[in-house]
Amino acid sequence: MPKQIHISQAIAATFVVLTVSAIAGLVTMIIMYQSELSTMNPTPPPTIPSTTTAPPPVMRxxxxxxxxxxxxxxxxxxxxxxxxxxxxxxxxxxxxxxxxxxxxxxxxxxxxxxxxxxxxxxxxxxxxxxxxxxxxxxxxxxxxxxxxxxxxxxxxxxxxxxxxxxxxxxxxxxxxxxxxxxxxxxxxxxxxxxxxxxxxxxxxxxxxxxxxxxxxxEPExxxxxxxxxxxxxxxxxxxxxxxxxxxxxxxxxxxxxxxxxxxxxxxxxxxxxxxxxxxxxxxxxxxxxxxxxxxxxxxxxxxxxxxxxxxxxxxxxxxxxxxxxxxxxxxxxxxxxxxxxxxxxxxxxxxxxxxxxxxxxxxxxxxxxxxxxxxxxxxxxxMKWWNEIWLNEGFATYMSYFAVDHVEPSFNVKDTFVLSDLHTAFEEDALASSHPLNPPPQDIQTTFEIIEMFDPITYSKGAIVLRMLADVVDERVFNKGIRVSKNFSSHFGLAVTEDGGHTEVAKVMDTWTNQIGYPVITINTTNGEIYQKRFLFNDTSESRFVLNLWWEVPIRVMSNTTGTQLAWLRTPEIMDKFLSKHGGWILANVNCTGYYRVNYNPENWDALLTQLETNPHRIPLMNRGQLVDDAFNLARAKLLNVALALNSTRFLRSEKAYLPWESAVRNLKYFVLMFDRTEVYGPMQALKLLCFIPRHNQIIAIEVACSNGLPECVMMVQQMFAHWMNNTNIIHPNLRSVIYCQAVAYGGKAEWEFAWKKYQSSSDISEKEQLRKALSCTKTIWLLNRYLEYTLDPEKIRLMDVASTINYISENVAGQALAWNFVRGHWEYQCPNIAVSSVCVLQLERFATDYALGSATRAVYRAIEQTQVNIEWVGENKDVILEWFERQLSS
The missing domain is CATH 2.60.40.1730 (tricorn interacting facor f3 domain)
Structure with missing residues (x-):
């Protein structure tokens, strides 16, 4: 078959979903790209021919x-x-x-x-x-x-x-x-x-x-x-x-x-x-x-x-x-x-x-x-039209939690996958360039606009909003409401009414499906006040036209002395009587059943962090992970002191569960991307080696220890990989992904080429995937360039794996610039649906202006917005973060 091929529109959605998170974090190499602006010679966007005759209205x-x-x-x-x-x-x-x-x-x-x-x-x-x-x-x-x-x-x-x-x-x-x-x-x-x-x-x-x-x-x-x-x-x-x-x-x-x-x-x-x-x-x-x-x-x-x-x-x-x-x-x-x-x-x-x-x-x-x-x-x-695709994908994602839990209860997917979907949706939906779950049908007309709907908002937010509704009306009533329903809202509302419920399903759901974004609920335990506003990483004047949104928010709350209670934040007025005014701590969004973040007054934050350090099991497992995630992201949105966010990780020294560690490590990766070439990186790396290596989870422990250069860890993965190169693979299947990556990262040409040969010869699909990702971990520039060139040859990298391979390389600090240059140089050849970059806002904006981006349009503009947010945040917080890491090391 011919090798000179173009990636399809079908793959476009995958590129969009895969690459936005990588784009947004890569701002530390901005300056070096300023000089490259003059080298760009993009091909003008294609001219759309005039129509033969006027089409029916709105492309339908x-x-x-x-x-x-x-x-x-x-x-x-x-x-x-x-x-x-x-x-x-x-x-x-x-x-x-x-x-x-x-x-x-x-x-x-x-x-x-x-x-x-x-x-x-x-x-x-x-x-x-x-x-x-x-x-x-x-x-x-x-x-x-x-x-x-x-x-x-x-x-x-x-x-x-x-x-x-x-x-x-x-x-x-x-x-x-x-x-x-x-x-x-x-x-x-x-x-x-x-x-x-x-x-x-x-x-x-x-x-x-x-x-x-x-x-x-058309679907209807x-x-x-x-x-x-x-x-x-x-x-x-x-x-x-x-x-x-x-x-x-x-x-x-x-x-x-x-x-x-x-x-x-x-x-x-x-x-x-x-x-x-x-x-x-x-x-x-x-x-x-x-x-x-x-x-x-x-x-x-x-x-x-x-x-x-x-x-x-x-x-x-x-x-x-x-x-x-x-x-x-x-x-x-x-x-x-x-x-x-x-x-x-x-x-x-x-x-x-x-x-x-x-x-x-x-x-x-x-x-x-x-x-x-x-x-x-x-x-x-x-669904009648593609603006309602969230009903398909959100329901399928949500229902899969229960089905997997039924056939494989040991997987514990109701915690791990729910929290993963929650964090994925939070990240995507915190940008002004997000979109509602259910946008007006006239906004989704062309094929490119339809493809853009297959994104984390549709899948992850859709599932989480349905989970929130099931929690509010009771899971039994929810399951009754979805039975054989071709009209979800009316059938579901009838089921709730018949069961004696008082929740107005359509009214509640409309605020979550028809509006963009999600709220941050701010609770002040000193005076009992509680209010909401839209959570945005970049709360600028350009986004204020959507700041005056209001959600029907179900709030599950517990305290240090009471069990869980449910209340509704229904009106914009401050609810003075909602919270008790005693001195104990308050925890909202118990078990993370709601699609919102929570902020507190400093006294309540201190009380919660003290509870985590003294008796963490008083706080539900999912909330232990979510408190860390909320704190870090509130700090990114400038709603919380970044030192307090970092303090939220101190309890991890005695934490054994996976979810809190996963939340902390994932959020600290953002700090690495922001500060890996600054004076913050040294103290941050030293403290992570001292305090942030979990003793009870091998996968996370190896990843943290080796990525931060712990000599014992580096020696261990090199020895295990060398044993495989000389004999048989003794690495446990659950550890192979992280060990392969770290061995290639600290190895050279021999390790990379061994991994490449194993990738080519392996018949096990899981093994091939782990090796394909590990090949992107090398710090050797010419090997990364070789790997990028391999993506042009479908006999080396299958077409369906091209997007994720380039994305893996872009997540490697050594590969950020290479991936961007490669994508920019092969845009029209490869696919107008990828934007993996650490370039400055000016370059991204010019790139978006000069190229016909197709179904990558929203992804690129999300990247522009997130890059602007990151630049400003790094400038404002670098000194505070450096001081915190140095203080922790000296104490």
Whole structure:
């Protein structure tokens, strides 16, 4: 296959999600880039051609035609020679597909024009038929809108009549994509000797069904599909519904949106394990090598258990007759919830006992639970438009907590994953450039705007807001409210009312879903006052137009003498009577059930920190981690003295639990990024070695000790890695990620090249991922440059791994400048959807002005905002932080 490829729009969302946090922290190298401004010679943004005719309003299809069913014939030419003349747009493309489709639709309003979607297809032979009268209707013209709408327009000689039933037949052909979108090709090695094999698969969410066949490509326009796949003998063909193998026809599907339509055609992929769940056939597919090694057994064994759990929880059976899950060599994103045929990256489905880490097992269980939840939320119940995508992704994320806890209670995901999602959402939503969970539909129109919605706000904030609602109305009532609900707000509100609840669900939820951001609740225990305002890292005049927001806030509070109480902060007035005025401490947001940060008066902060140092278990585990996170982030927002934030870590010397340590280490990484090239770094590193190495968590201990240069730690990882280089790998699977990284960081060319060879040869997906990340840890500049160049070659770094590989390099202090220069130099070649940089605001702004950023637009402007915040914060706090670290060392 050709190596000169471009990354797809589908990967764009991944770049946006992966890179913003890396961009925002990298400000310490700003000055060195000022001189480079003159070297930038960007290509001007592309000129959008004028439209052939005025499109329907706001880039949406008219509602006058309603699709009912599609009859689609697809022939992917993976190996066969095409003899007929086909207009190919790319001279390097050798793989094509041909086909035809008939869409049957109902007309609700008289029209002589058919609008539907088609993209990058050569469409011909249009035939329109009146199904009621069995008459053909002449087509006068057919053309594309040359704009972002992707409209294919079919003009008719006579009008379609209201309440009539019609069909449109079209022949089409197109290129099989090498960019992991639409109908795309992937390759893998199989056999003895190794032989390159190909597979073709579809990956069409959110707006790429139109690249496979002409269709009404909007989520609300659901239909039934009849699909015929033409493929050679001895290959596997899969689809959403059962396959009639003699005719190579996929049977009728249930009614569903285009976005979860899926087909796959592959050599050698075999079913590892077939089980029955009631009368439903569950099959798990992968490469023969993975099947023989039993790498799919874990995924196959938990799938039926999760389906059982969801059927009981949702009160409705799984509606398909079969469920296929397949591990693909190439896919972006990590998985796709196609109804009846769920596709995964191999790392999301394959697990090798004794080699894969415990964390990898957690990821597999969580990912399967997420995709299976979509079989109800997203597939059975579908949002009307993409501004409501949070209902799909937020529910699937939230429900996966419970499903994984049911099948693997030892994973403790209700604490670890909840806190992770909470912190992810907090970070993203603290910028003025964030967006509401549920923005107005007119704000989400183009494909780029739709792709931008697949971000941490949609996934993590969506899940956390739902968790907050479940806590308020009671989990039992919440589960009753979501049962078989196609109208969430009305059905849920009815369930709450029937149960005797007094919570006005719609009123409460609107403040959290329709407004941008989240509040910080400030409590003053000396006078009982409590008030809220929007939390922002950068509380400037530019953002004040959204500062006067108000949320319906459920506040769970406990004190040093009382249990948990629930109260509502419903009005903007200060609530004088809410808090007791005795001298004990108050803790708000107990168990982190609310989506808000909490600040206190200094006396209450001191009392809480004293409690943590004397008897920390009086404070719930999740709050011990959250107090640290709140303190550090309040300090970043200039709402709390930074010395007090640093004091919040002192109790960790005796803390054994993982969550508080994870919170502290993650927040201290921000300090490292801000001060690694200043005089603060030395005292900070010395104190971290003295006080911040946990005694009860090996993974965090090794990471902190080695990254700060503790000689004993460096020697240990070097010895363990050397033993592997000379003999066998004795490193425990749970420790491999951190040890590989530190060994490469403190090693040289030999260690890096050994890790690279192991990456190339390893058949274990978890091991390959750990090695790919470890390769970015080197401090040797030329090795990092080599690694960046490898991302241009899909035979070295698979296309789906390019974004995360560059992001890993950008998180390495030695790689920050290299990653930015590489992205800037290869923007149009690689993808207009990445911004991994430590450059100054001026460069980012010029970059945003000069390039067509596409679905990276929001990510780049978030980077600009965060960089401005960081510059100001470092200047104001450097001296205070230096003094604190020096004082702690001398005491």
């Amino acid at each position: 299809l008219p509602k006058n035609l309603i699709p009912e069913s599609y009859e689609v014939v697809l022939w992917p030419h993976l190996y066969t020679q095409i003899t007929e003349v086909i207009n190919v747009t790319s001279p390097n493309q050798t793989m094509l597909f041909t086909g035809n489709s008939t869409v049957n639709f109902h007309c609700v309003q008289r029209t002589s024009t058919i609008y539907l979607h088609s993209m990058d297809l050569n469409v011909s032979d249009a035939k329109v038929k009146d199904r009621d009268k069995n008459l053909n209707i002449a087509v006068t013209s057919m053309y594309y809108h040359e704009d972002q709408s992707d409209f294919l327009v079919v003009e008719l000689n006579s009008a379609l009549m209201a309440e009539g039933n019609y069909s449109l037949f079209l022949s089409f052909n197109g290129e099989i994509s090498e960019a992991l979108d639409g109908l795309y090709v992937s390759s893998y090695m199989e056999g003895d000797p190794d032989e390159e094999r190909f597979l073709a698969a579809t990956n069409i969410e959110p707006t790429l069904a139109r690249r496979v066949f002409p269709c009404f490509d 326009m659901k239909a039934v599909f009849y699909v015929t796949i033409i493929h050679r003998q001895h290959t596997v063909a899969l689809g959403n519904a059962d396959i009639c193998k003699k005719k190579l026809i996929i049977k009728k599907t249930v009614i569903m949106p285009n976005t979860i339509y899926s087909n796959l055609c592959a050599d050698d992929f075999i079913c590892a394990l077939s089980t029955f769940f009631h009368d439903i056939l569950i099959q798990t597919f992968a490469r023969p090598e993975a099947i023989k090694a039993k790498h799919v057994d874990y995924a196959a064994n938990i799938t039926g258990k999760i389906l059982t759990f969801y059927e009981k929880l949702f009160g409705i059976d799984y509606t398909q007759q079969k469920l296929d899950q397949i591990a693909l060599p190439d896919l972006n994103p990590a998985a796709m919830e196609n109804w009846g045929l769920i596709t995964y990256q191999e790392g999301g489905l394959l697990y090798e006992e004794g080699v894969s880490s415990f964390l990898h097992k957690e990821v597999i269980a969580t990912l399967i639970a997420h995709e299976l939840a979509h079989q109800w939320f997203g597939n059975l119940v579908t």
